[in-house]
Amino acid sequence: MLGEYIKSGDFKGEKHVPVIEAPDTVKKNEWFEVEVSVGKEIPHPNLVEHHIAWIELYAMPEGAPYILRIGRYEFSPTLEEPVIKAKIKLEKNSKLIALSYCNIHGLWEGSKDVKVEE
Amino acid sequence: MLGEYIKSGDFKGEKHVPVIEAPDTVKKNEWFEVEVSVGKEIPHPNLVEHHIAWIELYAMPEGAPYILRIGRYEFSPTLEEPVIKAKIKLEKNSKLIALSYCNIHGLWEGSKDVKVEE
Amino acid sequence: MLGEYIKSGDFKGEKHVPVIEAPDTVKKNEWFEVEVSVGKEIPHPNLVEHHIAWIELYAMPEGAPYILRIGRYEFSPTLEEPVIKAKIKLEKNSKLIALSYCNIHGLWEGSKDVKVEE
Amino acid sequence: MLGEYIKSGDFKGEKHVPVIEAPDTVKKNEWFEVEVSVGKEIPHPNLVEHHIAWIELYAMPEGAPYILRIGRYEFSPTLEEPVIKAKIKLEKNSKLIALSYCNIHGLWEGSKDVKVEE
Ligand SMILES: [Fe+3]
Ligand SMILES: [Fe+3]
Numbered sequence: 474m475l476g477e478y479i480k481s482g483d484f485k486g487e488k489h490v491p492v493i494e495a496p497d498t499v500k501k502n503e504w505f506e507v508e509v510s511v512g513k514e515i516p517h518p519n520l521v522e523h524h525i526a527w528i529e530l531y532a533m534p535e536g537a538p539y540i541l542r543i544g545r546y547e548f549s550p551t552l553e554e555p556v557i558k559a560k561i562k563l564e565k566n567s568k569l570i571a572l573s574y575c576n577i578h579g580l581w582e583g584s585k586d587v588k589v590e591e
Numbered sequence: 592m593l594g595e596y597i598k599s600g601d602f603k604g605e606k607h608v609p610v611i612e613a614p615d616t617v618k619k620n621e622w623f624e625v626e627v628s629v630g631k632e633i634p635h636p637n638l639v640e641h642h643i644a645w646i647e648l649y650a651m652p653e654g655a656p657y658i659l660r661i662g663r664y665e666f667s668p669t670l671e672e673p674v675i676k677a678k679i680k681l682e683k684n685s686k687l688i689a690l691s692y693c694n695i696h697g698l699w700e701g702s703k704d705v706k707v708e709e
Numbered sequence: 710m711l712g713e714y715i716k717s718g719d720f721k722g723e724k725h726v727p728v729i730e731a732p733d734t735v736k737k738n739e740w741f742e743v744e745v746s747v748g749k750e751i752p753h754p755n756l757v758e759h760h761i762a763w764i765e766l767y768a769m770p771e772g773a774p775y776i777l778r779i780g781r782y783e784f785s786p787t788l789e790e791p792v793i794k795a796k797i798k799l800e801k802n803s804k805l806i807a808l809s810y811c812n813i814h815g816l817w818e819g820s821k822d823v824k825v826e827e
Numbered sequence: 828m829l830g831e832y833i834k835s836g837d838f839k840g841e842k843h844v845p846v847i848e849a850p851d852t853v854k855k856n857e858w859f860e861v862e863v864s865v866g867k868e869i870p871h872p873n874l875v876e877h878h879i880a881w882i883e884l885y886a887m888p889e890g891a892p893y894i895l896r897i898g899r900y901e902f903s904p905t906l907e908e909p910v911i912k913a914k915i916k917l918e919k920n921s922k923l924i925a926l927s928y929c930n931i932h933g934l935w936e937g938s939k940d941v942k943v944e945e
């Protein structure tokens with residue numbers, strides 16, 4: 474259901490796709506910084522009538538049965554850009570997934586695989 | 592991506608599935624009440640260690656290119672049950688979709704089709 | 710600080726003031742329904758340019774050192790009205806406090822005292 | 828009401844107080860980075876049973892009638908630390924105010940004045 478309506482694409486050509494910037498490899502259970510943003514290459518409008526309202530960050534650990542919600546970042550149009558740096562940690566190799574919402578163009582997702590070393 | 596990790600099922604046998612209760616048919620652009628809940632048939636634990644953290648409500652209008660986010664309801668464990676009555680309206684036949692999150696068992700979805708009459 | 714900038718008033722004359730409807734007396738630790746709304750007497754605009762974005766519900770138990778956050782309800786303009794029915798419980802006599810945010814007119818609060826019986 | 832229950836103090840001695848790090852002076856309507864965190868000097872527990880659930884960032888512009896909500900950052904315990912870097916802009920000299928919530932110790936606030944130059 475919901476998955477059918479979440480769009481994605483190449484963020485270099487499609488301004489709605491959230492981009493996750495994180496190291497390719499991190500240490501198990503050590504805090505690291507991750508940047509999550511929309512409009513990395515092509516800025517998205519930041520207007521009351523048309524804006525990115527929020528980004529939610531998830532991690533899907535390899536082989537795990539359930540997805541983890543890491544954080545949620547809500548932006549107020551014109552006052553804040555949809556880009557955030559957060560401090561997170563992982564226990565296993567994981568796919569980080571960002572879900573973002575444009576008040577006009579709906580849900581979009583982007584992802585980044587992160588390897589976890591002991 | 593994210594869609595692959597959202598689980599669903601029959602709420603009568605699986606306590607995590609969000610349930611949407613709304614009229615089968617509503618009037619175009621007229622406010623109506625919708626109840627969204629988790630644990631309708633089999634209660635879900637409501638403990639700090641294990642609880643439903645939030646439910647997000649979406650509408651996918653028939654033939655529309657983008658999904659709409661209607662509302663988001665965050666619950667604090669032990670203080671509130673994951674059930675909410677909201678007042679919404681629709682312009683077209685729509686699929687209402689609820690997405691909920693258990694801090695242990697991840698993302699779950701449920702839906703309800705609502706017909707819209709002039 | 711923040712408290713200086715939260716406005717209040719009589720909801721019958723001021724459309725921004727959140728209204729809490731709950732029983733005057735409830736049973737200790739038994740679930741009850743509470744309605745929280747903005748615009749009870751005088752409707753507030755529900756437009757992308759001017760709307761109630763969210764309401765947060767708190768409880769301050771008598772004699773307790775810390776306030777409890779019960780729930781948070783986010784509304785998308787034009788799709789949902791800022792009114793919600795929630796299911797909560799209390800352990801002690803408490804002051805329920807609702808905090809709401811208008812994207813133009815800032816923060817507003819309203820409260821309701823609820824007695825708790827064994 | 829709510830203002831009476833929001834605590835504050837010196838973040839060097841009280842681990843709950845949110846800290847805002849931003850330039851003392853910024854250019855009018857130019858984006859700048861702000862860091863908002865809890866536990867800057869003395870780390871706060873980050874456990875399911877005891878954690879910082881969210882931080883909300885506000886700006887009160889000098890002489891303005893209403894406060895502005897800039898952003899809201901929600902953290903999931905054990906997966907994310909309560910520290911965020913955001914990208915915001917201001918139009919006038921403003922008091923930035925951060926409000927944070929500990930699931931055990933309630934609401935806390937911290938602030939930082941930022942001067943705005945043409
Ligand atoms: Fe858009
Ligand atoms: Fe569960």
Ligand SMILES: [Fe+3]
Nearest residue numbers: 759811813814
């Ligand atoms: Fe208003």
Ligand SMILES: [Fe+3]
Nearest residue numbers: 877929931932
């Ligand atoms: Fe604490």
